[in-house]
Amino acid sequence: MEYVIAFAVGGLICVIGQLLLDVGKLTPAHVMSTLVVSGVVLDFFGIYDKLIDFAGAGATVPITSFGHSLYHGAISEAQTHGLIGVVTGIFEVTSAGISAAIAFGFLASLVFKPKG
Amino acid sequence: MDSKKQTARISRQTWHFAEDVRVQASAVSVGPKEGEGPLASYFDQIHDDVYVGQQTWEDAERKLMENAVTILLQKASIAEKDVDVILAGDLLNQNITTNFTAEKLAIPLMGMYGACSTSMLTLATAAALVNAGYAQKAIAACSSHNATAERQYRYPTEYGGQKPPSAQWTVTGAGAGLVGIGGEGPRITYATMGKVTDMGIKDPFDMGSAMAPAAVSTIHSHFQDTGRTPEDYDLIVTGDLAAVGYPIVKELMRAQGYAMEDMYNDCGLMIYYPEQEVFAGGSGCASSAVVTYSYIMDQLNRGLLKRVLVCATGALLSPISYQQGNSIPCIAHAVAFEGGI
Numbered sequence: 001m002e003y004v005i006a007f008a009v010g011g012l013i014c015v016i017g018q019l020l021l022d023v024g025k026l027t028p029a030h031v032m033s034t035l036v037v038s039g040v041v042l043d044f045f046g047i048y049d050k051l052i053d054f055a056g057a058g059a060t061v062p063i064t065s066f067g068h069s070l071y072h073g074a075i076s077e078a079q080t081h082g083l084i085g086v087v088t089g090i091f092e093v094t095s096a097g098i099s100a101a102i103a104f105g106f107l108a109s110l111v112f113k114p115k116g
Numbered sequence: 117m118d119s120k121k122q123t124a125r126i127s128r129q130t131w132h133f134a135e136d137v138r139v140q141a142s143a144v145s146v147g148p149k150e151g152e153g154p155l156a157s158y159f160d161q162i163h164d165d166v167y168v169g170q171q172t173w174e175d176a177e178r179k180l181m182e183n184a185v186t187i188l189l190q191k192a193s194i195a196e197k198d199v200d201v202i203l204a205g206d207l208l209n210q211n212i213t214t215n216f217t218a219e220k221l222a223i224p225l226m227g228m229y230g231a232c233s234t235s236m237l238t239l240a241t242a243a244a245l246v247n248a249g250y251a252q253k254a255i256a257a258c259s260s261h262n263a264t265a266e267r268q269y270r271y272p273t274e275y276g277g278q279k280p281p282s283a284q285w286t287v288t289g290a291g292a293g294l295v296g297i298g299g300e301g302p303r304i305t306y307a308t309m310g311k312v313t314d315m316g317i318k319d320p321f322d323m324g325s326a327m328a329p330a331a332v333s334t335i336h337s338h339f340q341d342t343g344r345t346p347e348d349y350d351l352i353v354t355g356d357l358a359a360v361g362y363p364i365v366k367e368l369m370r371a372q373g374y375a376m377e378d379m380y381n382d383c384g385l386m387i388y389y390p391e392q393e394v395f396a397g398g399s400g401c402a403s404s405a406v407v408t409y410s411y412i413m414d415q416l417n418r419g420l421l422k423r424v425l426v427c428a429t430g431a432l433l434s435p436i437s438y439q440q441g442n443s444i445p446c447i448a449h450a451v452a453f454e455g456g457i
Contacts, residue, residue: 021278025319028277114274116166116173116263116288 006058009051013062032063039067069093124247129334130308130341131240133247138301139239139293139453140253142409143188145180147262147288150406153388158410160187166263166288174213177206177261180290180402181217184409185257188292199223199294200251203242205234206259207286207401208268213259223255232327232356233310233430234258235291235405236449240307242295243451252296259290260400269320269435282360283321285394287387291405293413302416302424306452308338312432314445320431320438324361324384324396327429330446331357332368335427338450339374346376350421351412354448355404355428358384358397383407383426404428416455424453 013035020031042048048068051059059065070090077089091098126132143160151162161183163169168176168183181204189195202221205228206213218225230237238256245251263273265286271277295304313333317326331354339345346352346369354365362382369376383404384397408426415421427450438444 022280028271028275114263116273 002056005054006056009055009058010062011058013059013064017062035063036067036070039064040071041067043068043071066094066097069097126306127337127341129311129337130306131244132306133243133304135247136298137243137247137295137304138297138299139304139413140296140299140301141188141192142291142293142413143184143191144289144291144406144410145183145187146290146402146406147180149262149285149392149394150287150289150387152392155387155407155411158414159406160184160191160410166261173261173263173267174208177208177213177259177264177288177290178216180261180288181206181213181257181259181292182220184259184290184292185217185221185255188255188257188294192294194253194294196221196223199253199255201226201242201245202255202257203228203238203245204255204257204292205229205238205401207231207265213264214257230428230447230449231430231432232260232399232401232403233428233447233449234401235355235408236307236426236428236451237309237430239293239295239304240309240449240451242293243304243307246295246297254295255292256295257290257292258401258405260286260288260402262286262288262400265400269433279395280321281395282319282324283395284323284356284358284384284397284399285388286400287356287384287398287402287406289402289406291402291409293409300417302413302453302455304451305454306338306342306450308334308341308450310334310337310448310450312445312447314443316443318438318441318443320433320444322360323399323431323444324357324359325364326444327431327446327448328357328361328364328368330448331355331361331365331427331429332372334448334450335365335369335376335425336372336374338425338427338452342452346374346379349379349423349425349452351415351423352376352380352425353386353404353407353412353427354380354382354384355426355430356384356397356399357382357429358395358399360396361429386411412453416453419456422455424455426451426453
């Protein structure tokens with residue numbers, strides 16, 4: 001059942017992204033930004049944490065969870081270091097993901113050549 | 117010659133070439149996907165690698181244009197120094213394919229940009245220069261490459277953006293034609309230069325709908341100016357309207373009283389098989405250039421087609437213009453060919 005819920009919730013988030021692309025005629029970059037900011041907003045209202053409790057990976061894998069992580073990092077640093085913590089903490093939780101994207105992107109570019 | 121002066125300008129848009137202006141030779145060089153299409157047997161050179169043996173896709177596109185011109189010169193048995201001018205264009209910023217290729221060829225260059233209408237823009241201008249005597253032999257050429265065009269206009273292929281079914285597949289290839297007076301080859305008799313039309317379409321993944329009204333405007337002007345009708349042509353082709361724009365042109369032309377049925381086709385539909393996963397069909401400067409400079413010239417030379425009208429369609433957007441929310445201005449230029457005369 002856990003898997004079914006994760007699949008359904010993760011899938012629904014992707015459906016929203018697909019609708020933004022096909023019906024909303026947004027560019028892929030706009031869709032990504034919209035979903036990230038939505039994650040931040042939902043977390044602000046305390047909804048995203050509940051969604052993660054409910055759906056697990058269905059909520060942590062889509063890009064919306066990146067917004068959730070940005071918000072968590074900024075808030076927790078702000079609590080210890082004040083306002084400057086918002087700036088330093090924003091990538092606190094997400095830095096592993098960003099560094100991994102850069103490192104694996106670099107490694108992939110060494111091995112593969114685009115085929116067009 | 118007074119008669120020439122009287123007939124050179126038919127209208128503000130349409131030129132008549134009174135001299136015996138001909139496409140004396142033509143050549144095309146294409147990529148692998150085009151080489152698997154229905155017109156493969158007409159192509160002079162097919163590369164089995166989208167990099168055409170080069171390091172980058174931009175270099176590959178230059179190689180395609182260089183090869184098309186080199187093969188053209190071989191077929192016509194003339195050297196670079198025998199050509200007075202090359203009129204050429206491509207889809208990349210500052211026409212770099214054209215500029216770098218012309219440097220290698222050392223032929224005086226008139227670089228032109230008309231997006232995908234460049235094929236007929238360059239050919240019509242070449243015919244005018246030759247007809248007027250400013251050039252004895254002129255080359256018209258243009259190129260496009262799928263991967264360079266994706267990077268230029270939409271997203272780099274590495275980005276992996278999704279495409280809707282109305283999107284088109286930019287043709288990888290280059291075509292070139294040698295224009296001169298007399299000799300062998302199909303005659304160029306008329307050219308109709310298009311006006312920019314903008315119907316307010318903003319989606320760069322739906323060029324067919326955006327460009328169709330431009331094609332209709334130019335073809336309609338051509339018929340009005342020359343007194344011809346669709347029945348006067350064995351074949352009328354548009355450049356790259358593909359499956360979305362093609363029926364729109366048919367419908368709009370019918371509404372204006374010109375039924376274009378069996379004789380009407382679109383280069384973007386002719387160059388690939390539908391099962392080649394090209395979305396709505398082919399696009400790019402090379403779509404009309406490759407089809408015109410291979411299949412159409414061949415059919416005219418062999419007498420299988422007598423009269424052909426090629427209307428190359430171009431979407432004059434830039435990445436900046438559509439990102440800032442501007443709609444897509446479009447243009448179409450038409451050239452009339454006659455074989456066996």
